[in-house]
Amino acid sequence: MPKTLISFILFALSATAAVSSAQETEELTKPAPSVFVRSAEPSYSIKQNICLEIQLENTGKAPLLLFRSWGWGVARTNIRVFGADGKEVFTTNLADQIPPTPTEADFVRLQANEFFGIRLNEIATHFVNVPGTYTLLVEYKSTVSEEWAQKHLRLRQIPLWSMEHSTIVSNKVRIEVTK
Numbered sequence: 001m002p003k004t005l006i007s008f009i010l011f012a013l014s015a016t017a018a019v020s021s022a023q024e025t026e027e028l029t030k031p032a033p034s035v036f037v038r039s040a041e042p043s044y045s046i047k048q049n050i051c052l053e054i055q056l057e058n059t060g061k062a063p064l065l066l067f068r069s070w071g072w073g074v075a076r077t078n079i080r081v082f083g084a085d086g087k088e089v090f091t092t093n094l095a096d097q098i099p100p101t102p103t104e105a106d107f108v109r110l111q112a113n114e115f116f117g118i119r120l121n122e123i124a125t126h127f128v129n130v131p132g133t134y135t136l137l138v139e140y141k142s143t144v145s146e147e148w149a150q151k152h153l154r155l156r157q158i159p160l161w162s163m164e165h166s167t168i169v170s171n172k173v174r175i176e177v178t179k
Contacts, residue, residue: 032060033110033161035140035170037079043176046124046131050175052079054138055117056168058110065107065160067144069100070118078139079120081127091129102144104153107160124177131177138170 033056040051054077058064070077081089100106108116128134146162149155 030060030062030159033057033064033066033140033168034059035138035168036115037136037138037170037173039136039173039175040119041175043178044124045178046128048124049121050124050127050177052120052122052136052138052173053117054120054170055115056110056140057115058112061112063112063158064110065155065158066110066116067102067142067161068106068108068116069102069143076141076143078141079127080137080139082135082137084133089128089134091126102149102153104155107155109156109158128177131179133174133176136173136175140168140170 036055036057038053040053044050054070056066058066072078083089110116127136142161142163142165144160144162146160146164149160149162
């Protein structure tokens with residue numbers, strides 16, 4: 001084999017290894033939050049409170065900063081409810097909590113595999129209108145922009161899950177609502 005061919009093959013192999021190594025490093029440091037929801041009970045009366053436990057978890061391999069305020073409502077933390085027919089259910093309750101202006105203390109640092117959560121206790125009629133079988137899921141979207149956080153806060157040099165990232169969708173939970 002000519003020396004130039006051998007040199008070219010060695011160069012190509014080392015370049016491929018460098019790209020692969022850079023991709024692996026990016027995957028190790030890439031933020032990876034997930035959201036999980038579960039119901040405390042499989043069945044509720046329409047007159048009871050529905051108790052949901054909602055958790056944000058760092059499923060990545062590097063630390064991650066999350067805004068501690070849930071900010072209930074569309075384009076924030078939104079609980080979507082679907083009837084047995086698959087159609088979304090809408091009630092007269094409007095979840096529209098405007099989160100407070102954040103300070104440094106309003107962020108939680110999650111190491112890999114750590115989570116934080118909330119137990120939400122709301123009257124059943126905030127979620128559904130009539131008895132039936134329902135599927136619930138949670139959509140989480142940060143309300144803090146990366147640009148605003150860099151300009152106004154002194155956060156640690158840890159990746160922040162900001163509003164520029166996509167919405168995270170939870171698992172689905174099925175509940176029964178009776179009279």
